[in-house]
């Protein structure tokens with residue numbers, strides 16, 4: 001095949017993307033509570049072993065492109081948009097005002113704000129470091145982010161304590177560090193109670209996000225379950241203001257079943273925000289776009305969330321791959337991620353209505369007719385044939401995913 005001149009490449013990618021079909025319109029996409037992070041679109045493709053492959057993208061462009069795609073909500077770390085030199089002073093509020101204008105201009109709203117407490121050298125020993133000066137600074141930053149959130153109209157604040165842990169044991173006493181970490185969250189919640197009055201708005205929903213590995217070697221709060229225990233530990237002054245932002249991949253990374261982790265958060269009434277992406281078990285945080293690795297598991301996750309009326313954000317916290325260009329991020333990566341999510345969400349609706357699954361599930365719940373209810377063998381014999389429905393339901397889910405329930409078949 002002849003080499004393809006650079007100027008012809010975007011048109012080729014666009015033509016093949018259109019040839020894929022199955023795209024939703026921006027209006028259809030805006031009906032879902034799908035949120036786009038500043039950092040995901042602006043990710044330059046760099047990592048420990050990788051030089052960047054993309055150019056920096058400012059918030060004006062991210063917001064404009066999200067608006068065009070039909071991603072109705074935007075979220076950010078404080079330092080994604082405010083340089084360290086401008087933080088905590090007047091200059092940051094001028095930037096926040098510019099962000100507000102950009103959002104209004106492109107019909108996008110701010111859903112969530114989050115504080116970067118893992119990148120800058122000041123957090124080398126975590127935001128809950130031994131040094132009271134570091135902790136005081138971290139608390140100021142958290143309250144400052146809450147104020148940014150109120151100014152931008154956000155409903156959520158997220159906390160990912162990535163560096164809360166250690167590389168080597170000895171210096172860190174875990175119970176003390178957890179108390180100090182709670183002090184930071186307490187400052188954020190108390191600050192929020194005052195700020196919500198000042199801005200005449202409801203308080204934000206403060207959501208904790210766990211990740212089992214990276215960047216600390218040993219992590220003090222590695223899973224959503226650890227976060228739930230922390231919320232009800234008695235260390236938080238306002239546990240009712242604090243819930244969870246589980247991330248699909250972070251639960252998979254430690255070997256858990258993401259759907260089961262979400263179920264545990266649901267029964268605690270703490271599933272408030274959800275980072276959606278994909279990846280592999282027991283590997284690093286590859287942050288692949290939703291549905292590209294485990295579509296069937298994703299379908300099952302969304303069946304659970306739909307059946308429980310989850311109405312919080314679905315946050316596209318993934319990293320467009322290094323091989324995708326700046327243009328590709330907005331032409332291919334985001335629109336296709338959104339469209340896979342919508343397809344899976346609608347399919348989940350179909351699963352819940354599916355007559356085969358409904359009848360099979362209710363038959364299982366009815367159980368088999370047993371004469372002798374005190375005998376294990378008799379109870380088992382009475383259900384034995386019904387239990388085959390477990391496998392049939394799994395097959396039916398697969399059929400729904402590939403469209404076989406609508407008559408799609410493959411010819412040999």
Ligand code: GCO
Pocket residue numbers: 114115158159160209211247275285287317
């Ligand atoms: C990660 C984390 C982050 C957080 C973000 C919001 O994998 O690095 O998931 O992307 O979601 O810091 O707090």
Ligand code: MN
Pocket residue numbers: 209247275317
């Ligand atoms: Mn995340």
Ligand code: MN
Pocket residue numbers: 247249250285287
């Ligand atoms: Mn992640």
